[in-house]
Amino acid sequence: MDLFSSQIDLTKNWLPVDGIVNYHGPIMTHEDANVFYEKLLHTIAWENDVAIIYGKRIETKRKVAWYGDQPFEYTYSKNTKRALPWTDELLQLKQLVEQRSGETYNSCLLNLYHTGEEGMAWHSDAEKDLKKNGAIGSLSFGAERRFSFKHKKTKEKVTLFLEHGSLLVMKDTTQTHWLHRLPPTKVIHKPRINLTFRTINSL
Numbered sequence: 001m002d003l004f005s006s007q008i009d010l011t012k013n014w015l016p017v018d019g020i021v022n023y024h025g026p027i028m029t030h031e032d033a034n035v036f037y038e039k040l041l042h043t044i045a046w047e048n049d050v051a052i053i054y055g056k057r058i059e060t061k062r063k064v065a066w067y068g069d070q071p072f073e074y075t076y077s078k079n080t081k082r083a084l085p086w087t088d089e090l091l092q093l094k095q096l097v098e099q100r101s102g103e104t105y106n107s108c109l110l111n112l113y114h115t116g117e118e119g120m121a122w123h124s125d126a127e128k129d130l131k132k133n134g135a136i137g138s139l140s141f142g143a144e145r146r147f148s149f150k151h152k153k154t155k156e157k158v159t160l161f162l163e164h165g166s167l168l169v170m171k172d173t174t175q176t177h178w179l180h181r182l183p184p185t186k187v188i189h190k191p192r193i194n195l196t197f198r199t200i201n202s203l
């Protein structure tokens with residue numbers, strides 16, 4: 001084994017029980033990650049997300065976009081979106097994430113957090129349209145942010161940092177037993193883009 005090729009153990013499971021989370025660290029050069037970040041910022045059809053909070057329809061500051069192999073309808077935060085056809089950059093990134101994770105995906109949800117004050121609350125990605133126990137490949141660009149898991153029963157927490165150009169893979173029973181969130185923070189002022197590659201059950 002070449003101990004100098006990588007400091008990161010890809011086989012390490014960050015969850016102690018009830019699921020599998022592997023952090024691959026950056027999977028491209030810093031320069032390539034910069035190019036993808038700029039391209040995604042300018043070519044993705046970013047839209048404000050809507051959420052229902054205490055029965056009220058609220059537009060989030062965070063922006064989202066949804067792409068896929070087919071015009072899948074995907075219900076996310078009680079809001080239905082139709083997937084757009086892949087862009088060149090998204091297809092390249094999908095291929096890279098598929099190679100690195102050894103999984104396949106047919107869709108991608110993108111999130112744009114303009115500053116650290118935008119985040120995502122505790123949730124799991126286990127909507128009925130998503131393949132049960134399917135892998136989710138999460139690519140991050142821009143500001144490095146903290147990402148946390150919380151066990152639904154024991155409330156045990158696990159936290160890691162998601163670097164520019166990095167890949168995190170959540171698989172097995174992770175979504176059944178664990179919540180995850182992107183906590184807001186006042187100390188980060190730069191944007192972050194996250195792509196979660198997923199598998200939608202197609203009819």
Ligand SMILES: O=C(O)CCC(=O)C(=O)O
Nearest residue numbers: 109111120125182194196
């Ligand atoms: O921004 C992230 O790292 C996670 C986003 C997320 O959990 C989601 O889109 O479901």
Ligand SMILES: [Fe+2]
Nearest residue numbers: 123124125180
């Ligand atoms: Fe999620």
